[in-house]
Amino acid sequence: MRQVMMSVDMVSVIPDISVMTEIDKKLESAAKSQFILYWGDMGGQWGVNRSVAQIQALLFLSVSPLNAEQIAEELGIARSNVSNSLKELVGWKLIRRVPVPGDRREHFEAVTDVWEIATRVAQGRKEREIDPAMRVIADCVEAAEAEAGLNPVVLQRMQDMQEFLNTVDTWSTQMLAVPKAKLNMLMKMGSKVVSILTLTGKKSE
Amino acid sequence: MRQVMMSVDMVSVIPDISVMTEIDKKLESAAKSQFILYWGDMGGQWGVNRSVAQIQALLFLSVSPLNAEQIAEELGIARSNVSNSLKELVGWKLIRRVPVPGDRREHFEAVTDVWEIATRVAQGRKEREIDPAMRVIADCVEAAEAEAGLNPVVLQRMQDMQEFLNTVDTWSTQMLAVPKAKLNMLMKMGSKVVSILTLTGKKSE
């Protein structure tokens, strides 16, 4: 069975019941299935595919661990699809395998702490987006430095980009090491952070 | 002419000259074309399509503004493709139209300040990723609150997610208002920020 592709922009305040019934039958909660459907669709904007996002949503809201069979059934997607999606989610460390006593089948549960989830996503993005970009830039800057007669502005711009990526890299590495609660505090403070720091003697622009 | 799809993972330290010649002919710089090619490919990981990323790279390294025709020619892509890609880049505010005296054609130049670029990207991502997610969650939480007999844990998890997104939203809004130079300073300080703040009387976890 193939699900209907539906973008978030299209969904109004009124949920599209026809699309929802399939999941509803199993979950017995409209709110839950709505969340899963919307979240799965949000995955599109996030660059994550729908099945992966739906499974993460399902497990995030699930009180007890689920096995692959249950997931496939509840979401109405193919067992193989579930298998691959679970693998990806494990790769992002957003879910983990949990053994259920007296049951041969593998069960999965999601990380439910939202700060933890954010950290894992940030970590994954850094690895997939920043790290490769840094490698690419390093190559290019090297080539640019070696190239005789290259307009110095071009080299400068590449170096600017490289320095920026370096800063972001070390920053995110350090931030990922900061305990959740402190990070939470930092976020809650928002721009107050800047004011406090400018009072401690650092000079501004 | 259709370009060869090539993933970043495949590119080793040795640039693939065969793919590069087309751009080389026009740009007359190996380093520049390498940057454009790699950057365009990086776009894939970033969720941006190759043409868009290549054009941004080309303009980022370009000393003077270029018109659509020149871009199409230099990158070897169709004029229509350039038109659409430029529109998207303007939407992200990563490039701007600049009038060139005595030339009817529209010219474009890129934002070259890397912090400015980062800000625009962050802004765009917030609009495309966080804002819609917040709307979706708000709907779901509302539905969950209204639903009689819903497991309270499910409601709690949705609310956790909602609160988290709210925090990230106000945080990023505030941070985007911080002047570039101060942001730069903040980043450079990295986790030292946390240490300083914990000394100012805020309690930790």
Place this chain on the structure above:
DNA sequence: CGGATATTTCTGTATAGACAGAAATTAGTT
């Protein structure tokens, strides 16, 4: 070591998106 059940990998198909080229539209000049 079979037999059963769970899981992964393989293969084919459908869909969404990227992109070229053509057609249509818009704007600018005399």
Place this chain on the structure above:
DNA sequence: AACTAATTTCTGTCTATACAGAAATATCCG
């Protein structure tokens, strides 16, 4: 207003990805 040049929109094609279903493999038990 008519001609010209620039730009956008439209249409068809191709490619990458998502996904189902089948086949193959692995795991556990007697």
